[in-house]
Amino acid sequence: MAQSGIEQLYLAYKQDVYRYLCSLTHNTAEAEDLLSETFLRALKRLPFFRGDCAAKTWLFGIARNVWLESLRKRRPALDLDDLLDWYLEDRFATDSDARETLRRVRDLLTQKDERSSRVLYMRAEGYTYAEIAVRLGISENSARVIEHRTRTWLKATLQKEGYWDESK
Numbered sequence: 001m002a003q004s005g006i007e008q009l010y011l012a013y014k015q016d017v018y019r020y021l022c023s024l025t026h027n028t029a030e031a032e033d034l035l036s037e038t039f040l041r042a043l044k045r046l047p048f049f050r051g052d053c054a055a056k057t058w059l060f061g062i063a064r065n066v067w068l069e070s071l072r073k074r075r076p077a078l079d080l081d082d083l084l085d086w087y088l089e090d091r092f093a094t095d096s097d098a099r100e101t102l103r104r105v106r107d108l109l110t111q112k113d114e115r116s117s118r119v120l121y122m123r124a125e126g127y128t129y130a131e132i133a134v135r136l137g138i139s140e141n142s143a144r145v146i147e148h149r150t151r152t153w154l155k156a157t158l159q160k161e162g163y164w165d166e167s168k
Contacts, residue, residue, distance in 0.1 A: 006043045013056050014039070017063050024067045034070060038063040065128065072125065101158065108157055112150060119146045 017038055021031035041062050049058060109117045115136060122132045132143040 005046055006039065009042060009046075009055055009059065010039055013059050016056060017059050020060055021063055021067060024064070030070075034063065034066050037066045041066065068125065104158065104161070105154055108154055109150075112153075116146055116150045119143055120150050123147055 014035065018031055018035050021034045021038070022028060025031050025034065038059065042059060045062070049055075053061075109120060115138075118136060119132055122135070127135070129140045129143040129147075132138075133140040136143070138146075
């Protein structure tokens with residue numbers, strides 16, 4: 001009997017996703033719960049997976065959103081700066097100057113138009129592209145493009161200013 005797509009993904013990546021969630025939560029029981037939710041969402045979204053990225057990357061994105069949503073539910077008053085730190089941490093904060101870099105990111109975001117900043121902040125809060133599209137009255141694809149362009153601009157600006165070293 002052939003394995004289904006989600007079974008194959010689960011068997012191939014459950015340990016990687018679990019370790020990733022453990023690194024985010026620092027709690028094995030919570031990571032197990034989030035792992036289950038991650039694969040439930042993946043099951044629902046599998047027909048829509050276009051293969052634009054690796055399956056593992058796709059699953060990690062789902063896992064990160066599941067984790068951020070769990071934070072929001074538990075701590076609705078969670079500081080947006082903390083969420084932004086967590087969201088951007090793996091993209092920009094690679095050295096001991098992480099806090100300074102993240103402060104600079106927040107400053108740079110004030111230079112962007114409101115829509116670009118809101119898209120990035122909403123992604124940091126765990127909103128899906130579909131939710132962002134509805135709230136901002138834009139298409140889901142526009143939300144993706146705006147986020148990508150804003151992150152690309154941030155990275156380029158941080159590189160010019162010496163906050164980002166591609167070799168790290």
